[in-house]
Amino acid sequence: xxxxxxxxxxxxxxxxxxxxxxxxxxYDKKVQLFGKDVYLNSDPWLWHLHLKCTDKCNGKCDFCxxxxxxxxxDANDFLDSTDRMLHEMNNAGCLxxxxxxxxEPLLFSKLDALVDILKSYPIQFLTMNTNGTYLKEHxxxxxxxFDYVDISRHAIDDNDNEQIFKTKVPSxxxxxxIKNQLQKTKMRIQCVMYKVKxxxxxxxxxxxxxxxxxxxxxxLMKLSDEYxxxxxxxxxxxxxxxxxxxxxxxxxxxxxxxxxxxEIWKAFGVNITYSYSNMSMLRDKEKKESEDVFRxxxxxxxxxxxxxxxxxxxxxxxxKNKIH
Numbered sequence: 001x002x003x004x005x006x007x008x009x010x011x012x013x014x015x016x017x018x019x020x021x022x023x024x025x026x027y028d029k030k031v032q033l034f035g036k037d038v039y040l041n042s043d044p045w046l047w048h049l050h051l052k053c054t055d056k057c058n059g060k061c062d063f064c065x066x067x068x069x070x071x072x073x074d075a076n077d078f079l080d081s082t083d084r085m086l087h088e089m090n091n092a093g094c095l096x097x098x099x100x101x102x103x104e105p106l107l108f109s110k111l112d113a114l115v116d117i118l119k120s121y122p123i124q125f126l127t128m129n130t131n132g133t134y135l136k137e138h139x140x141x142x143x144x145x146f147d148y149v150d151i152s153r154h155a156i157d158d159n160d161n162e163q164i165f166k167t168k169v170p171s172x173x174x175x176x177x178i179k180n181q182l183q184k185t186k187m188r189i190q191c192v193m194y195k196v197k198x199x200x201x202x203x204x205x206x207x208x209x210x211x212x213x214x215x216x217x218x219x220l221m222k223l224s225d226e227y228x229x230x231x232x233x234x235x236x237x238x239x240x241x242x243x244x245x246x247x248x249x250x251x252x253x254x255x256x257x258x259x260x261x262x263e264i265w266k267a268f269g270v271n272i273t274y275s276y277s278n279m280s281m282l283r284d285k286e287k288k289e290s291e292d293v294f295r296x297x298x299x300x301x302x303x304x305x306x307x308x309x310x311x312x313x314x315x316x317x318x319x320k321n322k323i324h
Contacts (some may be wrong), residue, residue, distance in 0.1 A: 008177060008251040014239050015261050017255070018281060031092035033085075034305075034316050039293050041273055044124075045097040046257060049089065049297045051082055053114060054103040059131050060166040061154070063194050063220055066281070075110045077303025077319040079117065084317065085297065085305050088122045097125040100146075103301070106134035129190075132170045135178050144184040150216070151175065151187060155195045156208050164195065176211055186213040193219050196239045199244045210270040217241070219276040244273060258295050259285070277308075286313055 005011060028042035040047055055071045057064075088237050089095040100114070105128055108114065118126060132151040134294055135142070142149055151170075155161040170178065172222045179187050189212045196205050196217070219238045242263070247267035249272065260277030291314055294307035306312030 004253060006071065006257040007094055011246065011251060011254050011263075012256070013246065014242070015256060018025045018278060024296060025271070027099070029094070031094050031104055031225065031310070033088045033092060034317060037292055038307075038316075039290075040094060041258075041295065042197070043257075044094075046295060047089070047094045047096045049085065049095075049298075049299070051098060051100045051104060051299050052301055053078055053100060053105050053108040053111075055301050056107045057102055057104040057131075058107065058133055058165075058167050059104065059152075059169065061164055061194075062193075063192060069103075073301030074303055074319075075108070078299065079113055080302055081168040081299050081303040081305050081317055081319060082114065083117050085299055086117065086123075089297075095123060097127075098123050098131060099127045104131055106130055106138055111138070112141065115141055122286050131165060132175065132178065133168070135170070136174070136181075139178070139181045143182050146185045148186045148188050149182070150190050150213075151178075152192070153189050153209065154192050156201075156205050160195060172208065175209070179211055184207065187215060188212060188214040188216055190216040190218065193217055199241055202241055202244075206268050206270065206272065210268045214271045214272065214273065216273040219274070238274075245272070245274065258282075283310070286310070 009052075029040045029236075031038050032039060044297060053075075055066070055069050057066065066127055098118070098170060100118075102108070105111070123301060126144065126145070127148045128146050128148055129150045130152070132153075135149070135151070152165075153169075153175070154164045162168055162288050175187075175189070189209045191205060196202055202217065245263075245265045245267075249267040252264040252266055254263040255261065259279070259282040260275060262273055262275035265272045265274075286308055294314060297305065297307055297316070298299070298309060300311055303319040304311055304315065305317035307316065
C-alpha cells in the first residue's frame with residue numbers, strides 16, 4: 001500500500017499502517033539484479049538501498065534494535081558488494097535513494113573508499129544516519145557528498161541526551177557548530193520519542209534545535225520478540241502530538257508506505273517530520289510473501305546483499321557462499 005496526500009482535507013487522522021495491506025501492488029515493476037528477477041513497487045522511493053557499513057556503535061541506547069547485534073563484518077567484502085549493487089541497480093534503472101547507516105557509520109574503517117564509490121554513481125538522494133560523535137573530523141568528506149546528514153538526538157538537555165546514549169555525544173552547541181560548517185549538506189535532527197513524549201516536550205525540542213534544516217520525531221517501533229527489546233510504545237501520547245500538529249502546524253504531506261507512515265509539517269520556521277513503523281508486522285509479512293518481492297535493499301556489514309534486515313531472507317548476493 002502506498003498513499004501520499006498533500007491536501008489537508010485528505011489527511012488521515014490517527015493513521016494506523018496496520019489497517020493497510022502492505023503486500024499489495026508489489027508486482028508493478030520487474031528488474032533483474034545479479035541475474036535474479038526482482039519485483040518492486042512502481043514508486044522510486046521504495047527502491048531504497050541501505051548501506052549498513054558496520055555493526056559497531058559507540059552508543060548503547062536501550063531502545064535501539066541494533067543493541068544486541070553481534071559484530072560480523074568485512075570491510076572489503078562490504079565495499080565490493082556496495083559497488084556491485086549500485087552498478088546492478090543503475091543498469092536496471094532502479095537506483096534512486098541510498099542511506100549509509102550502522103551501527104555508527106563514522107566508525108567504518110574504510111569510509112573514504114565508500115565515499116569514492118558513492119560519488120561514482122548517479123544517486124538521486126543520499127543520506128547518512130549518525131549520532132554525530134565523529135562528525136567534526138569528517139566534515140570535508142561528508143559536506144557536498146550527502147544530501148542530508150541525519151543526526152540522532154533524543155533529549156533537549158545535553159546530560160539527559162548522553163545518559164540515553166550512555167556515551168559522550170555532541171552537545172547542542174557542538175551541533176550548531178557542525179551546522180555552520182556544512183555548506184552544501186543539510187542537517188536533520190532525529191529524535192526517537194523515548195524521553196520527549198508530551199506536546200510541551202516536543203515544542204521545547206523544536207525551539208531548541210530549529211537551527212537544523214529539518215527535525216524528525218519517531219515513535220518507538222513495534223518489534224518482534226526476536227529483537228529482544230522491550231519498551232512502552234506510547235501510542236496515546238503520539239496521537240495527541242499528531243492531533244496538536246494538525247491543529248497548530250502547517251500541513252505539507254502525509255505518506256503511507258508499506259509498513260510505515262510519515263507526515264511532514266512546518267512550524268517555528270522548520271520542517272517537522274513524524275514517523276512510525278511496525279517492524280513486527282513487516283517480519284510477519286516477509287514470512288508469508290514470495291522471495292522475489294523486494295520492498296527495500298540492504299548491504300550488510302559482511303557484504304551479504306538482501307531484501308530484508310533479517311540476513312537469511314531474500315538473499316541477492318552472498319560473498320562468502322558465492323551466491324549472486
